[in-house]
Amino acid sequence: MSPNGQRDGRPNGQRTPPATNTAIFVGHFTMPRGTTFITHTHPVHQLAWSARGLLRVRSEQGSWLLPPSLALWIPAGVPHTTEAAGDTVMRSPYVDPARSAQIIWTDPTVVAVGPLQRSLIDHLANLDLAAGPRTRAEAVLLDVLTPVPVTSVAVTEPRDPRARAIALALTAAPADGRPLAAWGAEVGASARTLARLFVAETGLPFGQWRERLRMQAAMPLLADGRALETVSRHTGYATASSFVAAFHRIVGLTPRQYFPAHSGDPAVENSVRRVRGRVEP
Structure with a gap:
């Protein structure tokens, strides 16, 4: 059971989304920090997305920390755990596999959520939407789901007590x-x-393990809008540019791409330019 009394990944113990005659049902969950939907599966596909806050999803395939700019496509039947890494509002589309054959991802897949995807999810959350407009909106949402090259930053904790003490x-x-x-x-x-x-x-290897752990520690700070220099110091990097370079190498995106709400931060902009080779370090 989760801290707020929710079970099996669904409110009030409900195991699956309500039966509808639609291809997509949008679930809405208000999740205070620390709320956890324990390991569970769905008979339908899920697009785990937070309209606000930071969502953590774990499965055997990896662990992902998702700001509102990213969502995780979780295929039907894949066991996973969902947790609010901050005060989070999850708006999660559940997709009928029989009506989404164009999506063939068999593993959890990170996808981009921009203004178009966000608007479509909000639109489909309206249960009074007429059949024609709903069908068209469902088709467009499925058509515009675009994978992004994000690497899971999951780390396994060692079992040996000496290595575990270091971890x-x-x-x-x-x-x-x-x-x-x-x-x-x-x-x-x-x-x-x-x-x-x-x-x-x-x-x-130990060095790679520590770097992934540092990225895990950095993400909630970046999501909270902390200054890049502060995040860099907290995670053991001497400069913002060295942190951005490590983040890009390990995660697959720059901090600006992962957390676009903070793209106006001059430190982020300058560090990204250095990573891309436009400014000498």
Whole structure:
């Protein structure tokens, strides 16, 4: 059960969206920070999208932190957990698989949500919409769902108590840049042993694992509109440009592209230009 008494991923224990004769039903959920819909599945496709706030979706395929500019297409039958990473309003279209055969994604897929997609979702939320306009709007929404090259920043926590102690410490203080040799002196293992443990138990070398963890720590701060320099310092990067370069390399988008509401920040603009090679660092 979630913190606000919701079960099975649906309010009041309801397991699936109400039966309708439409291709798309739009569910509306007000989710205070920390609200969680525990692991569940749907017999229909879901487009997990927050009209406001930050939505976290986890599945066996990855973990995604989604601002209003992005949504996650979750195919029918895929187990997933949904959580409000901030005070969130989720407006989630549920799509009948029999009436959306043009979408062939079999894994969770991140898609862009711009003004057109947002307007169509709001339009389809009107249950009094006549059949003709609804059918046309449903077809347009499905037609304009466009994947974006976002990489999941999920990290696996190691099981070995020595490596796990390091993981917990870095989760609490992601800017800590100590090498494995220094951590080894603290937890009682050699750097070589710790390096082997991280690869064996997380699937990533320690450096890559830490960078992904830093990106996870950065996203809620970026979503809250924190200054880029502040986010950079909090996550262990000496400059805003070095943080933007790392974000782009790991996530697949720049912070400006991921959180377009903050694209007017001069620090973001200058750092993105450096990443693209238009300004010397």
